[in-house]
Amino acid sequence: MTPPAGRYDPQEAEPRWMARWLDSGVLTADPASGKPPYAIAIPPPNVTGVLHMGHALNNTIQDALIRWRRMAGDETLWICGTDHAGIATQVMVEKQLASEGTDRHALGREAFVERVWEWRENYGGQIIGQLQRLGCTLDYSRERFTMDERYAAAVQRVFVDLHDKGHIYRDRYMVNWDPGLRSAISDLEVEDREVTDELVSIAYPLIDGDGELVVSTVRPETMLGDTAAAVSPKDERYADLVGRRCRLPLVGRELPIVADDYVDPEFGTGALKVTPSHDPNDFEIARRHDLPAVDVIGEDGRMTADAGERYAGLTPAEASARVVADLDEQGLLRGREPYTHSVPFSHRSGARVEPLRSLQWFCDMDALAAPAITAVEDGSVRFVPANWGNVYLRWMNEIRPWCVSRQLWWGHRLPVWYRGDEIHVGLEAPEGEGWEQDPDVLDTWFSSALWPFATLGWPQETPELATFYPTNVLSTARDIIFLWVARMVMMGIEYMGEPPFSEVNIHSVVQAPDGRRMSKSLGTGIDPLELIEEHGADALRFGLLHMSSTQDVRFNAGSVQQGRALVTKLWNASRLVTERGGRVQAQAPTPELLADRWIVSRVASFVEEANALVADFKLSAFADGLYHLVFDDYCDWYLELLKGGQASVDVAAYVLEQLLALVHPVMPFMTEEVWAAIPGSAGMMLTHPPARAPGPRDQHAELAVARLQEGVRALRGFRTDRQLPPRTPLVVGGPGLAELPDEATAVDAFTPDGSTDGAGGAVVGLSYGQLHVRVEGADPGEDRAAERSRIGSEVERARAELARAEGKLANEKFVDRAPADVVESEREKVRRYTEELSALEQELSDMDGAS
């Protein structure tokens, strides 16, 4: 390797290093290595997916954690794979078919499924390659797919087992029907949107005697399926109607009038029409009052024959218009007004969800949830930040049955067999003729729930499973806590006896710069791959970690540029060090010079800090700390001292190596490139031991350099105030000089004044004493006015500080009740500023005397 020279080119270097990591075999976990295991299961991206900013952030976090632990000596496994994503994938292929002028029904189920597999072969899983572009060190040798044969077998087995245990059952129940998809969807796949409908009031004539009951509805067409009317039992207006009957207009059916607590007397007329088949509330009312149900909207999203000849076949919207018109004609319309309310829509197809009764398979969650609740309560699963644990618990405590069957073709087909009225749940069809398998498939999330153990070979007792289950960390944004995280915890406990991970890191959602959601359809997406092209993956990784926290953040291009600056900075720093003969020594050098002891101490303290930050997933603070350690400590001060001959190049090289090790989990590519270029280096940063410092922190060195920095800054400030060019040679004396390390002359141009009475000229106040400063060779009498005003402002500042401290101390309550050390520090300030003031005033009077 040649020493670093010229510019660093991420586009050239990054793919080269990814190939080397892959070739090294290091990414393939060895369950038998005997090293402490550390595993993360990637949230499997959809097989149809392309890398978006959320993936980029989440996987950068996971990769940084994996690399951190790998360097620390753990046997790391980052489980790799993709999700078959039932709906998304089926829709994708259906679109393709549509462009060819055909559809899945024309193709038939078997050919369609084959077509999806073909699609996956040709176009699927490109995101895996994109993760490599990001530098992710997944175990690609163990890539899994949720439709793999072995994985599918695990899914079937769980379904059968949950059925045998009585948790999975079949029921005709109210489901969220997605007419676009023509499938049931789960509660979690429904989103509410505000919609303005029309609230229509309809008169239902009473059967015996005069009068009518007026009900209000936003879905007039569903009245065709009414089987009752309901009022509140507390409503005196209707007390005498309860138990009587009314006639359903247009249909003619006689309806009982029931009293039910669900009805709010304050709303509308206080009377409700009851449509058990098409409203979840009415469904419940019907159960309580043992009412029949009439399905008037079918799974095709159109009115059924039971809706009556006049309406059958219409869409609900068409039927609604016709119903209203017909009622109007019969004089039964009692009111129409616009009404805004929230309406369920399918998250997947965007269609308005049609609640209807349907024969589906459900999983009762109560028994599965109980131990999963305990796991979070007792800390076996720890959410970071902790607040998300409460969100999880609130949902889990009110968990409802999960509709797991989907009327799709792409997915895990239910292991359920029918013959006439017979139902068999099992891995295979029972003996005998005529059994047919249920055409439905399972909710994609049902299979995802098994991810942390099905990927490791369960139900076989594989070495991978034995070594790497449970995994350590699950990292995700908050949007899939219920859909996925909670279900993994439940299934993990049910089938492995313990939760699938001990920590859940919930990270930021990265928003568009304008605060909107990043989305392709809104046009607000920013393509991480383009950023990689432009700035390199290292810069993007740093930027994402640095800008993110536990809070949602707007995408901040500046952070990526900061990352890029850090790449360049380290690259150039390594050039300086190697140009000066820096090389990797067999043994760690012993720091002796002040600057060496200081930088080593700084590294030691940051290593300590970094361990705590990474353990708490505070990767933003970690990235920020890296930036400042490299820029401020190493480059701005330490390397300047090195250039001034005040540091050892061996230590400089040694510390550079430690910096590379610290930075590597965040910026893996550049750190490899730099490391390889340092003479004497061996091996890859990928498996380099973690950063360390040869020795403990050195308080004396840290204090001395802090004084050096303060002194040098004061001298630079002095020049600025006097409008002198930088590095104007100065002569410095005064009481503070003894505390100002000699090394300061290496980073700034000044001459310590050997005379005992100081250097004359200006007085510069420091926390450790005054410095007397004058411009070398200049007449002390010059610039007297400027100097006077400068001293004047210093006096002003010192007086203000003094007044503040004295004010506090004058407050008896403060002196009484504040902690002793706080009071003492105020007293110290009084002493210091008093001293400084008298020196400044002396200075002023000396000037007066001289003039």
Add this chain to the structure above:
RNA sequence: GGGCGGUUAGCUCAGUUGGUAGAGCACCUGCUUUACACGCAGGGGGCCGGCAGUUCGAGUCUGUCACCGCCCACCA
């Protein structure tokens, strides 16, 4: 309707247990100092959303209001 989170420098965000507000970018002033202009040095800029409390002391704790965002929820 419930719950959660946010409101800090022009912008994007940090602020550990309450003890005189920080970073990056942007801005201003100087620097073509042979590692680096993706740089160096210096600087300006904030009643920490409003109000009221607790406290010797509040960006930090409590209450309340306002606005923004998210989640959950069966009022036609």
